[in-house]
Amino acid sequence: MSAFRVRVALALAVLLTLSLAPASTAAPADVVTTLSEAESGTTAIAGWQIQSSAQVSATGAEISQPRYDDSRWYRVGPRSTVLAGLVQNGRYPDLFHGTNMRDNVNRADFQVPWWYRTEFHVRDRSPNTVLKIPGVTSRGEVFLNGTELGDVVGTYNAREFDISALVKPGRNALAIKVAPADPKKDFTISWIDWAQPAPDNNMGLFRDVEIARGGAVSLAGAYVHTKLALPGMGSAEVQAFAEVRNTTDRPQTVALQGEVASRWLNQVVRLNANETKTVAFTPETLRNPRVWWPYQYGEQPLYRLDLTARVNGRTTDRTGTTFGIRDVVSNLNAKGDRQFIINGRQIQIRGGGWASDLLLRTQPDRLEAQLRYTRDMGLNAIRLEGKLETPEFYELADRYGIMLLPGWECCDKWEPWTGWGGEAWTPEDYPIAQGSLNAQARFLRNHPSVIAFLIGSDISPPEDVQRMYLAEFEKVGWPNPVLPAASLNGGPRPPLGSSGSKMEGPYDWVPPVYWYGDKLGAAFGFAGELSAGHSIPALDTVRGMLNATEQEQLWREPATPQFHTGRGNEPFNNLYLFSNALAQRYGTPTSLADYVDKAQLANYEQVRAQFEANARRMTAERPATGFIYWMLNNAWPSLNWHLYSYDLNPAGAYFGAKKANEPIHIQYSYDDRSVVIVGQGPKKADQLTALAEVYTIDGKLVHSQTKSGISVSLPGLAEVFTLPAVQNLSATYFVRLKLTDGHGKDVSRNTYWLSSKPDIPDWDNSEWYYTPVSQFADLKGLAALPNASVDVRARSFGDKTTVTVRNTSSTIIPAVQLTLRKADGSQLLPVTWSDNYVALWPGESITVQASHEPARRPTVDIGGINVATQRLAATQ
Incomplete structure (x- = not known):
């Protein structure tokens, strides 16, 4: 119908x-x-x-x-x-x-x-x-x-x-x-x-x-195929299809009329009794089409297809859909790695793994807030492993320009050939899987945000299952690539061959330098899922999700299983690896608040490094073509795998991702001390000036280096210089980077807390979910920083709050944390900040803006590892 x-x-x-x-x-x-x-x-x-x-x-x-x-x-x-x-x-x-x-x-x-x-x-x-x-x-x-x-x-x-x-x-x-x-x-x-x-x-x-x-004839579905003329994109071919069903026991003649992209459609079709037929309309050519792009690269225009079926002059059914004009190619590069080419341009996938609400509740406003967060962090894709969501999700992704990679999930009935999944398929199971694929392909086929479907997750399906699925895709006019899996497991099985996507971990804590390695999950090729594991939410969230006993265990007994980590099975039922590294690197926590403060710094540096390493290697000999951060969000309040917590509270991991994915970004490399500029957008940037400074923990400048006249193509990479190995540094020290344009305006700022005793990954003793270290970095100097004082001004009007923070002390503040609250003291969420977790040198100030739902007289909390928390009411 x-x-x-x-x-x-x-x-x-x-x-x-x-x-x-x-x-x-x-x-x-x-x-x-x-x-x-x-x-x-x-x-x-x-x-x-x-x-x-x-x-x-x-x-x-x-x-x-x-x-x-x-x-x-x-x-x-x-x-x-x-x-x-x-x-x-x-x-x-x-x-x-x-x-x-x-x-x-x-x-x-x-x-x-x-x-x-x-x-x-x-x-x-x-x-x-x-x-x-x-x-x-x-x-x-x-x-x-x-x-x-x-x-x-x-x-x-x-x-x-x-x-x-x-x-x-x-x-x-x-x-x-x-x-x-x-x-x-x-x-x-x-x-x-x-x-x-x-x-x-x-x-x-x-x-x-x-x-x-x-009436007598129904429209069971409709879809549109588009073919973009590349490379110029001066025209596009648009072809509409209608699935027409005669619901009677006698032949019918039906007149199909409508519009596709404002072009008139008209065709008369003869149907036998109870016949269903897919009708292909004559392709239409559009000149200078409005092309749908991932959001960093352009706009997201949508076109309409509207159809009416008439029998003997009487309307018997109508159907309509939106679609976008874009071209998607996914293939293997010369190294055998998966890559995606959108509208003729290779795009590095920087995505996150999606979790629906644990109870599968429909919450459109919450969905939209999360897709806004995704864009705000600079991610361009989301992978949906078996949680294929409701229509609103895909409509929002179309509008926000976020690429989607839906597919089936691992480790259960959908993937029994793993050896540790569900029960093996019986002959009765094949039609269920077949029908499921057919229905979901029909559900997804018109959305320009959907760029592929993964029929496997942790392992490629056997040949008979692949062919069964591919036949269903063909039946429904599927226009996008079909991938065998998000993993190389199972090998290059026919007919789809290799997935070109690795899934070798990590899923638990690894040091920032890990991502610059040349093994396992380091930044090369395409990775279907990986991250440094646990993400500790902000203190409000921790107190709201854990009972008193759990809160104490979190910082005092890290090896004790926590109910809010994974599903209670090892190795993800406790936070030992993360918390041990935190204590070794940042110092033993002295309270829950201290544990959370230190965890935010650790999450920030881990996430930033993962995104930055992949960005730096987008043009390497074996390029990093994309990865899915595991995960974007959580199904319920969790201490595992997220860039923002279940209550939509952005914290260290969120702002580490946001910093790394700036449109034009200056960054430091943990492996070789090189400084590079990464562009992740559609335009070229010229006349840039880069400044790098090295400071001891007590704020003494020990090295400064600058370079002007830098250009970077977008997307692209510009190598700036390599910092020397500065001698006699404090155990914990800072590298500060600054990028300005030809007018002296700030383009990107970035601060690293580093150690003269670096982390050393023990690659040879890696497990499937993490790589241990033979030496931890010494970042304990951060906890020993003198307390800093700040001057704060905040002004709020409607749905915007502007905050100016000035460091009035003589000590460095590694990360000023700003929290927005309602008049009753609860957090004002969701919220997007222009910047947060910002480093401030003595005498320095920064002004940031928060966007939120309209609020009357919100307050702002200012805190950090060496900033005593204070609360300020915003003026209006």
Whole structure:
């Protein structure tokens, strides 16, 4: 049916006020979905009632009757897993704090099926009404008006049911009996080692169930292929396709009319009885097309395709979609490494691994905030391993110009050939995987942000699975590259061959110099996932997510397993490697606050080094063509793998990434002391001047070096100079870099805290998840810095706050940390800062700006490793 959607977020009609299930004060008002009065249209179910089968003795035939008494059921939204629904209704409060999810959830709740029930209203019969279910975790038995329709099996295995003969004018009832989920046995969603799994294993629905109505001929889908004339991009060929379905038992002649990119489309098609046909329109040529680019390289214009199907002059269906004009090529370079070429330009992938909300809750504002964060940090891509999100995510990525790499996940039913994944596939499993791929390819095919699909994660699928998937891509007109995996494991299996993507770690702490090596996860080739592991959130977040015992253990007992690290399995269930390195390098923490302060500096330097090393080597003999930082975010409050915490609080890791990914950036190399300038944008920069200074820990300048007249192509790299090995340095010292333009205006500033006793990786004793060190750097001088004083001025107006900080002391401040708060003392989040964690020399000042939701009289906290925290009210 139509993709011309009438999305219903809330009810259009209130049936009656029902008594609530216990503790359900957060539940929405009871609703009935009213289908569109238009001749054709698609309407999303507005909400559900859910109840455990242990509390219901009725059959599906009874439950799916209109006016069945569900007054003791839980009312939930249109997209809700079982546990999300129970949280919404207050059954499990404060689920993400401390060990509540382990200690306060009754697992027996989810060992039995659950019923989903809703009612919808239609004014009159339609010759063609279709129920669209996007998938069920793990499987669902579907009933309508007392009749069983069949099963839906798998989270992503969408299915449609012709319900034309069953729908009646007035009230109709739909019920789905959802079976418990086991990621090892079912095609569902798994959290692998990212997080403690949701206790219900996400059983239920997390995308819209829809009802589509139309006439004799329906439009089952539409898509557009574009071919950009390269290299000049002076023209583009645009070809529209429509999937047309005759829903009757006699031949039909249908007139297809519409527009693609404002060009008129018109074609008459003859369909046999019950035939579905993909109709290709004549390609249209656009002169000087508006080209879609990743955001650093240009704009993100979107075009429209709109189609109408008419039979005997009467409209029977409509569909429409947006698309972008761009060219994507992914191949292997001369070194056998994966690379991506967008619109004829090779682009280094600098991405992060995506985690949906642990309960798969739809939160559009939160999604948008996270994509703003992604851009603000200078990342250009996101990898979605098995968490394929809702439509809003892809629409936002299209608009924000963030490239997406969706695909299946490892270590469960989707990838049983690893030897440590789920149960081996049976003949019955292949159609489920096949249908899932078909449905998701259709779901994703029109989004310009989607640049490839990974059919494997940690290992390439065997040949029969690859060919099965590729056949489904061809059926749906998939326009993008298909990659065998994010890893080289499994070797170059046919027909896709080598993935060209390494996955050799690390996943836990390694020193900054690691990324400049020539082995394992160091900066060369393409890496499907890797990072230096744990990211400690800011102190507010730590106190909000951990109970008192966990907070003490975090800094006093780092080898003790923490519930908020991974899923409780080794080696990611504790922070020993990170915390040991922190103590060895920065000094033994003296309190939780001291531990968090030092951790922010460590996270900052680790993340910055990873991005900087890859940027420096984008033009090396074996270039770094891209990598996915593991991870971008977390599914719930976590001490593992993130660039910003679950509560959207940016801290050291965030600002290390933001600094490294400046559009024009000056940086120091840990391996050879070279200073380079990296450009990561579409234009060339000229007449740049670079200054490098070396200071002892007490602020004495011991070396200065400058170079003028520097040019850097964007994207590109300019080698500036190499700093000498300065003798008699303090154990901890600073390197300060500054880049100015031809007018003396600052372009980039960057400060490094280094050691005359460097970190030395012990490459020969590397494990799959980390490389140990034979010598730790000595950065303890930072903790011994004298306390600094600062003068602060802050002014706020609407959604902007400007803060000026001046160092009024005689000591260096390695990182001034600024935190914005509401009038009640809680943090003002999400927030994007023009800069933060800024180094200030004596007498120096800096002015930064924060963008946030409008707030009345916010306050600003100023702190740092040698700055006593103070709070200032912003003037207005």
